[in-house]
Amino acid sequence: MRQRTLADGTTVSALCLGAMWFGTRTDEATAFAILDRFVEAGGSVIDTADNYAFWTENGAGGESEAVLGRWLADRGARDQVVISSKVGAQPTVPGTSWRESGEGLSAGAIRSAVEGSLRRLGTDRIDVYWAHVEDRTVPIEETVDAFASLVEQGTVGVVGASNYALWKVERARATARGQGRPGYTCLQLRHSYLRPRLDVTAPDDHVFGNVDAETLDYVRSEPDMSLWAYSPLLSGAYARPDRPLLPAYDHPGTPARLAALREVADKIGATVNQVVLAWLMGGDPPVIPVVGVSSVEQLDEALAAADLELDEELRRHLDIAGDLDG
Structure with a gap:
């Protein structure tokens, strides 16, 4: 499987396994089988969050991390994988949404959340730790300091921003640079082959930060950013x-x-799904897709895309489709 290198030198598989539904929609036995197959095939990076999946019927948040932690302990696999988790969107009041009572990104919230994540995961280190959603009620300096401190203490490897406006990412990075401290070096957004309209609001209670041409240019210009x-x-x-x-994809292109x-x-x-994943992984800049699956069979389809190469002609055909001048 192709590999990518993060800002601190950590090597990760080009395909990331999303563990959102582990412990809620995906039962523990199935989750263990998926994790076993992923690692067997050369996969190494697994993405979760402290709030997965509070919005499901039997969820309160923390289920995904807990299942992953039990698998790590049972398999003795901590040194085989790179753990990616998030803070900021876990409701603090049961029965409410993250918008209403999300923990946010204050220094205290981040410290409390990372302690809970480490406990559920059964580890003393999170390799990639994300600000899950923006929190504009907290000064950027406070959030930057809290994340930088975790890196400096060795509790966290690198930090990233998910569902952030690009200007906010750059302001946070500039703040960290100005202090000579670790800042965001990973960016996680909603992204696929189809292009969404930017004037359509997502129909559910989430922040869908979409990748556009400016995002790609920004990542290309920042050598330490994935x-x-x-x-x-x-x-x-x-x-x-x-x-x-989704309605955002209902347009002539x-x-x-x-x-x-x-x-x-x-x-x-190949399957259509495999072409989408290959297009993302082989692009400029290369993208790390976070793929959620509910069975080993679905995982095997995604894994087959990990080494699929699209030649220049095929990639150009895909790139220009739907363009006005294409």
Whole structure:
């Protein structure tokens, strides 16, 4: 499997396993089987969060980290994997949303959350620790200091920003640089092959920070920055008729890009999902897709994309589909 190198020199697999549903929609036995297969195939980076998955019927937050922690202990696998987790969006009042009572990104909230995550994961270190969503009620300096302190103490390897406006990322990075301290070197946003309209609000209670041309230019210009994509397969919408596209993808460019995707998949004997993942991983800049699966079979499909290379002609065909001048 292809590899990527993070700012601190940590090597991770080019494909990241998303563990959002472990312990809620995905039972523990299935989660263990998925994790076993992922590591067996050369996968190394696993993404979770302290609030996964509080919004499900049987969830309160922390279930995903707890299942992952039990797997790490049972398999003795801590040194085989890179753990990515997040802070900021766990509700502090049961029955409310993260918007209403999210823990936020104050120094106290970050310290408390990392202690809880370490306990559930059964480890003394989180390799990649994310600000899950923006918190504009807290000064940037306070959040930057709290994350930098975790890195300096060795509790955290590198830190990243998820669902952040680009200007806020750069302001936080500039603050850290000015102090000579560790800052955000990972950026996680919603990103896939289809392009969303930016004037359509997401229909659910989430912040969908989308990757655009400016985001890609920014990451290219920052040698220490890695770009991670959540929901790269749009929750199954590429392959499953029962999973319609979000309204943001309802525009004239979408049919042309879907047609190009199917053409490339047919030409190389791959699935549409595999082409999407290969397009992301082999792009400029390369993207680390965070892929959630509910079975080993789904994981195997994603794993087959990890070493799939798209030649220049195929990539250009995909890149220009749906363009006005394409």
